[in-house]
Amino acid sequence: MNSPPVEVVRHDQPLVVGSGIAGLATALSLSGSVIVTAAAVGDGSSILAQGGMAAAIGKDDTPSAHVADTVAVGGGIADPDVARAITAAAPDLIKWLADIGAAFDRTPGGDLSLGREAGHTARRIVHAGGDATGAEVMRALRAATLRRTDILLVTRTRLIDLIRDDAGISGVLTLSHDGRLVAHLAPAVVLATGGIGGVYDRSTNPRDIQGAGLAAAARQGAELADIEFVQFHPTALTVLDHPAPLVTEALRGEGATLIDETGARFMVDLHPDAELAPRDVVARAVWAHRQAGHRTFLNTLDAIGPAMPQRFPTVYAAAREAGIDPCTDPIEIAPAEHYHMGGIATDLKGRSTIPGLWACGEVASTGLHGANRLASNSLIEAAVMGHRVAASLVSYDPTRSGTLVIPSDALDRAERYFEADTRKVRQIAWEHIGIVRDEAGLTTALELLDDVAGPPSDSSTVAKLIAAAALERTESRGAHYRVDYPQSNPGLQARSHTIPAPHETARLPLTTASVAP
Ligand code: SIN
Numbered sequence: 001m002n003s004p005p006v007e008v009v010r011h012d013q014p015l016v017v018g019s020g021i022a023g024l025a026t027a028l029s030l031s032g033s034v035i036v037t038a039a040a041v042g043d044g045s046s047i048l049a050q051g052g053m054a055a056a057i058g059k060d061d062t063p064s065a066h067v068a069d070t071v072a073v074g075g076g077i078a079d080p081d082v083a084r085a086i087t088a089a090a091p092d093l094i095k096w097l098a099d100i101g102a103a104f105d106r107t108p109g110g111d112l113s114l115g116r117e118a119g120h121t122a123r124r125i126v127h128a129g130g131d132a133t134g135a136e137v138m139r140a141l142r143a144a145t146l147r148r149t150d151i152l153l154v155t156r157t158r159l160i161d162l163i164r165d166d167a168g169i170s171g172v173l174t175l176s177h178d179g180r181l182v183a184h185l186a187p188a189v190v191l192a193t194g195g196i197g198g199v200y201d202r203s204t205n206p207r208d209i210q211g212a213g214l215a216a217a218a219r220q221g222a223e224l225a226d227i228e229f230v231q232f233h234p235t236a237l238t239v240l241d242h243p244a245p246l247v248t249e250a251l252r253g254e255g256a257t258l259i260d261e262t263g264a265r266f267m268v269d270l271h272p273d274a275e276l277a278p279r280d281v282v283a284r285a286v287w288a289h290r291q292a293g294h295r296t297f298l299n300t301l302d303a304i305g306p307a308m309p310q311r312f313p314t315v316y317a318a319a320r321e322a323g324i325d326p327c328t329d330p331i332e333i334a335p336a337e338h339y340h341m342g343g344i345a346t347d348l349k350g351r352s353t354i355p356g357l358w359a360c361g362e363v364a365s366t367g368l369h370g371a372n373r374l375a376s377n378s379l380i381e382a383a384v385m386g387h388r389v390a391a392s393l394v395s396y397d398p399t400r401s402g403t404l405v406i407p408s409d410a411l412d413r414a415e416r417y418f419e420a421d422t423r424k425v426r427q428i429a430w431e432h433i434g435i436v437r438d439e440a441g442l443t444t445a446l447e448l449l450d451d452v453a454g455p456p457s458d459s460s461t462v463a464k465l466i467a468a469a470a471l472e473r474t475e476s477r478g479a480h481y482r483v484d485y486p487q488s489n490p491g492l493q494a495r496s497h498t499i500p501a502p503h504e505t506a507r508l509p510l511t512t513a514s515v516a517p
Contacts, residue, residue: 003411003509006173007182011152014393015186017159017172017213020046021134021379022361023192024141025386027151028100030393034152035145036174036184038193038208041153042142045194045205045362046379049134050248050314051117052127053097053383054376055090058114061122063087070377073119073278074370075478076493077226082367085348086377089384094126097383102140104128117253117375118276125376131248131314137379154184158417159212161410162189162220163508166402168355169220173406173508175414183508185404188356188396190389191217192382195340195362196230198242198422199459199466201430203337204233207242210422211462213363217344218461219407221502223353225365226342226495228469231373231479232435233338234258234282235298237322237331244336245318247298249375252276254311255303258286259330260294280372280479283335287435290334297330335435339378341369341479342469345497350389353499356398360385367495371478405505413455420457425449429463433470438484442471469496 011034016023019037027033035041056066066087071078094112098104105113105127114123128136145151156177163171163183171185193213197205218224235252236244252258252275258267270285271277277285286296300308308326309316319326343365350358361382368381413420432445445467449460473496475489476482 004181004415006509007180008510009182009184011184011186013152013186014188014190015172015184016190016192018044018192018194018361018363020044020192020194020361020382021137021141022382022386023190024145025383026190026192026360026389028141028144028148029387029390032150034154034184034186036154036157036159036172038156038158038212040155041145042138045197045209046382047134047138048204048243048246049379050131050246051250051376052115052125052133053090053094053137053380054120054124054374055094055126055380056087056122056124057091057094057112057126058123061124063090065122066090066124069120070368070374071370073372073374075372076370076488077477077495078370079367079495082348086366086368086381086384089387090380093380093383093387097137097140100140100144102128102137105130115250118249118279119374129313130310131250131312134379135314157182159193159216160414160417161406162216162357163404163406164220164356165400165404167398167400169357170400170404173410173414175417181411181414187398188358188393190350190393191344191357191359191363192361192386193363196462197337199425199429199462200337200434201426202236202241202244202334204236204243204246205337210457210459212458213359214343215458215461217352217354217357217359218465218500219503220354220357221500222357223345223497223499224342224465225345225367225497226371227465227498228473228480228496229341229369229371229478230337230466231279231339231341232283232335234279234286234335235333236336237318238334239322245315247315247331247333248312249279251298251300251304251312251315256298256300257303258282259297259299260289266294278372279375280481283435284481286333287335296333298333299330300326301328301330339373341365341371341373348388349392350385351392358389358393360389370495371480404508406508407503408506409456409503411509416455419454421452421454422457422459424452425457425459425463429466433463433467435481437470437480437482439471442467446471465498465500469498472496
């Protein structure tokens, strides 16, 4: 078979894949980098974040209280050392973001306004524009990135695979928007590709976020951790599936209630904290109520009423676009995939188990979140770890040797990229690897995923990894709920680690002359 032509671009700087908060925080902290991103700079999930950024800034708050809350929510397996490092860095991180221009909400006296969210024992959530934190932080990061002449931007370019030589990871094979296959070679690669929402039928992530970085790392045999733990958000608008517009849990914090079509508050009988029960409990309850044939709504009329447009402009705008006026009518909601606690296992420097490969943000698993992420801990982790990755890269100076190789099916997958049946994968994942799982469903999922027609996709690779890890964990813990094992098993109270078998490799065909960037 003739290989398609592959252009080669050689870079002297580290290459960052992804341009959400993790990718931009990394690139901005390096002196010189290349960002390869699937869409425009800053597009992705970070921009959609409505929750805020948790940091122990308040005078009665401490990083150790933030650690305790993170660990308490993490289902018994969050790593306290990781939580200590990240929460300690959080206040300075907020200052860094403010210094580069993020306009956080402030009190009339000019201090940061600190909100409280479920699971936090102190007011420590920094917001911007009410419920538009992700958009504002990304606006500031994007503007700072565009001002930097030492950051090369390669946009509308998809990650196909990692390239390696004898020294380790040495670049990425990509598919450009115009169909060109380009190998970007670099001293080191940082994966900051975000989560896996596009693997599921409904997600608060854009559909294109299908775990490209996670799948590529798996094909190299990188260690992965906590892959079974997927967080589902209980309240996303029903009108759209990708991204399903989030109806922030801050609304429930302010007293909004969950009701069904009869007006009954169905959470009241299910948990002492009713609507403020842990996110996984609420998600399962909404799911079960809908499975039983009900419709489910968030009622903001009494608690927030006409203040919705001012206080929650993002939710208000999304509801209006869906033809709902939250000042007069309850908002129909349903659960959606929201965040992957699992990912590429990294240390506190963001290093994976493969030389030359770093990861940060949602694609990585540091152990901070355990089995269940505490609200507003994800943007903060992504940015703190971006800084740590950049610091770690400074001393990395590999001596390149050996032949450049890629997974042997990489070129075929790239050529047939748009033929992959990702829709079928989404249906299988939603039905069998979702909010409620059991052995029969997970086994069925693995069989059905093997039978999906067409070329293998990143989403089918990721779905299989989640199903296999979920099958292995014969208990319920945090966001992982097994109907056949509804209790936690103290004997299984540990993070999970898996090292996928690396794919066979083939020489990277350098069929066209190398070009300078
Ligand atoms: C929300 O605002 O409900 C989501 C916040 C988060 O996921 O951290």
